[in-house]
Amino acid sequence: MITQGFILIDEDGVALNNSGTISVAGTGNRVQTKKVTKHGQDYVYVSGQAWRYWWRDTLQKHFAWKLSPLIKQEKQNVIFTEANPVDFADDDIFGYMRANKEPELDKDGIEKKNNKGVVKTKDASVTRISPLKNSVLISTGSTKVAKNFASASRQNDVPVLYGKEEYSAIMKGMFSIDLEQVGTFSNYNKSGFKNITKQVGELLAKTDGVQKIQDPFVKDKNKQPENLIRLSKQIREKRVVDTICALKFISGGAMQTSNMGDVTPKFIVLATTTTGNHPFSHIVKSDPINNTQTILNIEGLKEVLNDYKDQFKGIIFIGKRSGFLDEYNSELKQLEAEFSNVKVLTINQAIDQYCEQVKTQIP
Numbered sequence: 001m002i003t004q005g006f007i008l009i010d011e012d013g014v015a016l017n018n019s020g021t022i023s024v025a026g027t028g029n030r031v032q033t034k035k036v037t038k039h040g041q042d043y044v045y046v047s048g049q050a051w052r053y054w055w056r057d058t059l060q061k062h063f064a065w066k067l068s069p070l071i072k073q074e075k076q077n078v079i080f081t082e083a084n085p086v087d088f089a090d091d092d093i094f095g096y097m098r099a100n101k102e103p104e105l106d107k108d109g110i111e112k113k114n115n116k117g118v119v120k121t122k123d124a125s126v127t128r129i130s131p132l133k134n135s136v137l138i139s140t141g142s143t144k145v146a147k148n149f150a151s152a153s154r155q156n157d158v159p160v161l162y163g164k165e166e167y168s169a170i171m172k173g174m175f176s177i178d179l180e181q182v183g184t185f186s187n188y189n190k191s192g193f194k195n196i197t198k199q200v201g202e203l204l205a206k207t208d209g210v211q212k213i214q215d216p217f218v219k220d221k222n223k224q225p226e227n228l229i230r231l232s233k234q235i236r237e238k239r240v241v242d243t244i245c246a247l248k249f250i251s252g253g254a255m256q257t258s259n260m261g262d263v264t265p266k267f268i269v270l271a272t273t274t275t276g277n278h279p280f281s282h283i284v285k286s287d288p289i290n291n292t293q294t295i296l297n298i299e300g301l302k303e304v305l306n307d308y309k310d311q312f313k314g315i316i317f318i319g320k321r322s323g324f325l326d327e328y329n330s331e332l333k334q335l336e337a338e339f340s341n342v343k344v345l346t347i348n349q350a351i352d353q354y355c356e357q358v359k360t361q362i363p
Contacts, residue, residue, distance in 0.1 A: 001313065001361050002273050003177040003244065006280035007265035008294075009137065010324055012168045014261035016137075016253035017046040030163030031255075033145060041142035041291060044167050046253075048136050051173065054252030054263065055132075055243075056090055062249045063242045065089050068096070083126050085185065085196070086203050086231070089239050092183055095130030098197075128195045131181040132243060137263075139169035140294045141286030166259060170294045174278050177243060179362050183236035185229045188218065196229070204229055237362055241355045244270070248348055265347055266324040267296075270354040271316040272361050279304045279311075296328045298335075305339050314357050316342050319350025 021029040035042045059065040068081040068088035078099065085092035145165045185195040185204075196204070204210050209232025214225035230236075247268070253261050269280050283301045287293035305316070316339075318332060335342045345353065 001179040001363070002276055003179060003240070003358060004269075004271050004273050004278055004280065005175045005177075005244070005247075006269040006278075006283065007173050007175075007247070008140070008267035008284065008324075009171050009173070009263050010266045011171060011261045011263075013166050014168070014253060014259050015164060015166050015255045016261060016263070017050045018165075018254050030147065031165065033165040033167065035143070035145065036138070042145065043139045043141075044143045044145065044169055044171075045139065046137040046171070046173075048134050050252070051134055051137055052094065052132075054250050055134075055246060056094060057252065058246045058250045059090065059242060063246065065242070083128070083197060084200050084203070085128065085183075086200060086207060089242075091128070092231075093130070093132050093177075093239055093243055095128045095132075097125070097127045099125045126194050126197050128185070129181075131178040132175065133178075134175040135173050137171045137173040139167075139171050140284050141169075142291045143167050143169045144292070164255065172284050174281060176276070176278060177240060178276075179240065179272075179358070182240055182362070183231035184213075186215065186218070186226065187229065188226055193218070201229075204231075208232065209234065233362060237359050240358060240362060244355055244358070245351060248351055265319070266321040268319040268347055268350055269316065270319075270350060272313045272358060273308065273311045274313060275308075275311050279308045294325070296325055296331075298328065298331045301335070302338070305335075305342065309341075312341060313361060314341070315353075317350040317354045317357075318342065318344045319347040320344070321347050 015031070015033050017034045019032050019034045021031050033044055034047060035044045037043070056065075056067065060067050066088060068084060068091045070079055070081060072079045080098040081091055081096045082088060083091060083096045083098040085096075145167045147163060147165055150162055150164055186193045187196055187201060188194060211230050212227045213230055215228050216225070218226045220226055247265055250264055251262075253259075253263055269283070271279075273279065280301075283297050283304065285295050285297050285300075287295055305312075318335070320329075320332065332344045336344055343350070343353070
């Protein structure tokens, strides 16, 4: 079971995610915003990493998540988190990779050494694929970026000029949460499947409510199902609900001092499916004549609801903020009459009611 989410944010005069500076005659440096080209036209975007940073930061500030500390190894020039999904919910939801070595032990638990007396080591790296996956946030249509002058000065100073790029756009993004994977860990001695260190394994053994379940797909050399280790449903439920509810409060973006933007959703679709492919990727498009104009593809949404009706589980919640794309109000309400599993609400109502539903869908 997978939570599938689609959002639109509405921005005016922002610079949410920048790609560095370039030298420009007359201004010294200009900060560039991130953009990509499609069909010869520019689309502004926020990287998936930046969106995840805002998300994690919101979970820390509004839901009291204790974030996993970052550990840097200067010699190898690498950085990783604690890789402890028991104590740190963000390690569970956002995933991790930690390269590590540990001593080789003989049958008596004594460290093995080579002929020079150096302790032998073996690979003890752990990897966890993130249950939360997300796209970039990208403008729904081509965007004309404004290149503006700014200055750093006081009354009697010689001003220092610099440039920055700003834009207005409706931006779309997708995410999914693997409900089977949250709070569930494998410990197979196989690359990509070893989720937990020895220390975390010992911690799990002491944690209340932890259970072992059979992996439905992976078998051992004797053709028997491997075991997965799963946290209590109470813990897994809270982590999923917190992650989705954080969208009501999410904030972030570059240049917020003078280009503050609201990055909470103004339109959202939340549904649970039995498949991993995201069904809502094309329910918004740009006007074929005016590529800067955003169109809510109602016919495309109906097509998805019909084509994937056997994969949807429970109600599909659609939320919209009043004042945003109001020209589609009647068509969205008509969806409720046409599809018994569709509910159209405000943004926060859609998030809250979906969270109540997803509690019943977490295994």
